[in-house]
Structure formats: C-alpha cells, structure tokens
Amino acid sequence: MAAQTVASASTDSAFGPASALSCRECGERFPLEPLFACEACFGPLEVAYDLPSGDPETLRKRIESGPNNIWRYAPLLPVPADVASKPNLNPGFTKLVKADNLARELGVTGGLHIKDDSGNPTHSFKDRVVAIALEAARTFGLTTLSCSSTGNLAGAVGAAAARAGFRSCVFIPHDLEEGKVVMAAVYGGELVGIEGTYDDVNRFCSELIGDPIGEGWGFVNVNLRPYYGEGSKTLAYEICEQLGWRLPDNIVIPIASGSQLTKIDKGLRELIALGLVEEKPYRIYGAQAEGCSPVSTAFKAGHDVVRPQKPNTIAKSLAIGNPADGPYVLDIARRTGGAVEDVNDEQVVDAIKLLARTEGIFAETAGGVTVGVLRKLIETGQLDPAGETVVLNTGDGLKTLDAVAPTSRPTATIRPSLDAFRAAGLAG
Ligand SMILES: *Cc1c(COP(=O)(O)O)cnc(C)c1O
Numbered sequence: 001m002a003a004q005t006v007a008s009a010s011t012d013s014a015f016g017p018a019s020a021l022s023c024r025e026c027g028e029r030f031p032l033e034p035l036f037a038c039e040a041c042f043g044p045l046e047v048a049y050d051l052p053s054g055d056p057e058t059l060r061k062r063i064e065s066g067p068n069n070i071w072r073y074a075p076l077l078p079v080p081a082d083v084a085s086k087p088n089l090n091p092g093f094t095k096l097v098k099a100d101n102l103a104r105e106l107g108v109t110g111g112l113h114i115k116d117d118s119g120n121p122t123h124s125f126k127d128r129v130v131a132i133a134l135e136a137a138r139t140f141g142l143t144t145l146s147c148s149s150t151g152n153l154a155g156a157v158g159a160a161a162a163r164a165g166f167r168s169c170v171f172i173p174h175d176l177e178e179g180k181v182v183m184a185a186v187y188g189g190e191l192v193g194i195e196g197t198y199d200d201v202n203r204f205c206s207e208l209i210g211d212p213i214g215e216g217w218g219f220v221n222v223n224l225r226p227y228y229g230e231g232s233k234t235l236a237y238e239i240c241e242q243l244g245w246r247l248p249d250n251i252v253i254p255i256a257s258g259s260q261l262t263k264i265d266k267g268l269r270e271l272i273a274l275g276l277v278e279e280k281p282y283r284i285y286g287a288q289a290e291g292c293s294p295v296s297t298a299f300k301a302g303h304d305v306v307r308p309q310k311p312n313t314i315a316k317s318l319a320i321g322n323p324a325d326g327p328y329v330l331d332i333a334r335r336t337g338g339a340v341e342d343v344n345d346e347q348v349v350d351a352i353k354l355l356a357r358t359e360g361i362f363a364e365t366a367g368g369v370t371v372g373v374l375r376k377l378i379e380t381g382q383l384d385p386a387g388e389t390v391v392l393n394t395g396d397g398l399k400t401l402d403a404v405a406p407t408s409r410p411t412a413t414i415r416p417s418l419d420a421f422r423a424a425g426l427a428g
C-alpha cells in the first residue's frame, strides 16, 4: 500500500464537503485515505458527501461567481476551499456548442449540443479527473504521480505533475498513436511503454502499488481512483449550467472503464438533490467501438455481468477490454431508459469527418465513437430525436491523425499559376 503518512494529519477541510469513502457494493464506510477497494467485500469505493444544505439560489450564485474552470464547483468536490490558489492545470468550463448543422444531418429536432472537451489544457477530458486526484495526492503527501493509461491520461498526468512539482512516471501500451506518445513524453516525466494491452498495463500497475517500489506513488486511476472519478461530475455540472441550469433529455457518453459515465450520472443526481435543476427524466447512453465493446455486448444480451474482450479498434483511448465500472454502466443505462451501443471503425472515421464537416470540430476517435453511436441510436429508434440531446467529444483529433489521414488529403497539388488551378478543375 502506498504511503499514507500525511493522511491521518489531513483535516476534514482538505476534502471540502467529502465526509468518507463508501463501498458501492455493501455501503461500508472508510476514512478519506488512498484506498480504492472495500476491506469487507472488495467492492469499489467512492466519495460520500455532506453536500451543502440551504437555498439553491445562494449556491447557484456562488458557483456562477467562481472561476471559469472546474473549481467553480469546489463546494461539490473533494477538494479544499482554497483549491484554486494551488498550482494545477485548472481544466474545464469547455464549450457547449449548439450543433444545428449536425442536428439537421441526423434528424435531431429537439436541439443538439456538443460538449467539446478537446478544449482542455492537454486536449482531453482527462485533465478534469487528474486535477482532483492531484489535490488528493498533495494532501496525502505522495510524491510521484502515476497512472495506467490508454493515452490521454498519460499526457494529463505528465502535464499536471510538471505544473505542480511532482515526479511523474506513467505507463501506456507500447503501440499507441504517435500524438499520444509524444504528448505523454514532452512534459519531462518518465513514460514507460508496456508490451501488452491496456489491461496488461493495469495489472502491472496494481502489482507495483502492492510492492515497496510503489511507496509514495499516487496512481490517479488506481489508488486515487475514488477521488479521480469525482472529476467527471464536473461534466454534468457544466452541461446543466450551460443549458441555463436545466437537465437535457439525452446524453451520449463514451465508455472506456465506464468511470466517466457513472460519475456524470452521479453529478446529475446531485444537482437534482441540491435543487439546482428541476427534476425530470433523463436518459444516459453509452458509446463503445465494436472492436472493444464488452459493455454494449452485455447490454444487448440483457446480461448483468460484463465479459472481458481483447480490444482491436482504432478508438484506442476507449480500448479497455475489462472495464471496472461496466456493471454500473449497465445499471444506469437501464435505470434511465437509455442504451449502450457500438459502431465499427469505418463508422468512427465517417463520424469524425461528419462532425468536422458540419460543425468545424475535429474530434479524436472517441468523439467519432459518440457521434457515430448517436447516429445509430437515432436510426434504430433507440433515441428520441425530439428530445434535447448532448453528445460528448472527449478528445482532440490532432492526437489521432492516423484515423483520417488516408482520406484527408489536399484536393490538388499544383504549380502556382492560374492555368494550373483551372486545369485542376477548381475554377468554379
Ligand atoms: C479516458 C477517456 C474516456 C473515458 O474513460 P472512462 O474510463 O470510461 O472514464 C473517454 N474519452 C477519452 C478521449 C478518454 O481518453
């Protein structure tokens, strides 16, 4: 187990409104420490809160007067009240883009929005989760920031560690896209390619945590996972605030481990409980690539358990064959009346180009998965196009150029003359 030296010295206020870790399976409670599995039943732990009580209008005003990043929601996160003054990448408050052109193409009549998280500091949604895990690492006195990554997380950890003055050592499958590898390495920390899949990387990291080598290490998505996960709630908060403090009808969310999807649902339920949005039904849809679709396969078969798969898809950021939160994703999709669907690699590429052509947004493959799945959900009658819909783009297309490079070339390459331009058939 990683060092917990400073943990006992930490005051309650280091975690703001958070009161304990609680087991998602048996409800057993534990102190706020670098723990991730229940000692009673091995179930995953999550952060429990004493959320602010009182007038929702006061809380709404306090949030609206906060900084233009995730720290405006500090009263709802496991972070100290002065978190915004500490060195951090300050991610979030990314654009919610009204996507009328894409809506027309897809036949969405109830309003369509892209939550575009490519605008974060390292160009993926992972900056949100790392920002929270970093604060926990600081409080616990951990000195090395680490992770097992499908690509984006490695870059987000490397950058956050550089900013905050931590050592970093991150682990990735050896065969990732060039853009992901370079972004993970450029911040100067250690980057280790593991010969194997993400699931092999993750298993290796669990071993490292259990070994004395892992003393003082904060693996953001392993021993700091309960804190890390809370960062995804900010997507739910932002979407509702940007809609004018309203819930959408449908949200389409990509699934790797399933953490993001489950925490967006948690965030929405908190907003309802706090009276910050009016309660109404909402549907949560999960999106996977066909080449790594353990959750959508289980959903379609009506199973409660998720059978691991060996990933084979261009959507590498989502290529987790044994997703930790898979069963919880199934629960949420079923409880809210949503679904989990998948699209093949060709449909991912088509969807990346569709989004770029209609809205001027260049998504990474994960965004191709969500937009492609949205299209499929509408075509198959699983999503009501008359509902107000939000689709997530969680990463930047510049990191996965290979997906569209073969079919995105210059229209013509010519000599610099009008004759050549005419000869190329471009003169109108
Ligand atoms: C990590 C990641 C996700 C979602 O990951 P979860 O493990 O399901 O939380 C989605 N999109 C991108 C681009 C990612 O890098």
Ligand SMILES: [Zn+2]
Binding pocket: 023, 024, 025, 026, 027, 028, 038, 039, 040, 041, 042, 043
């Ligand atoms: Zn338990």
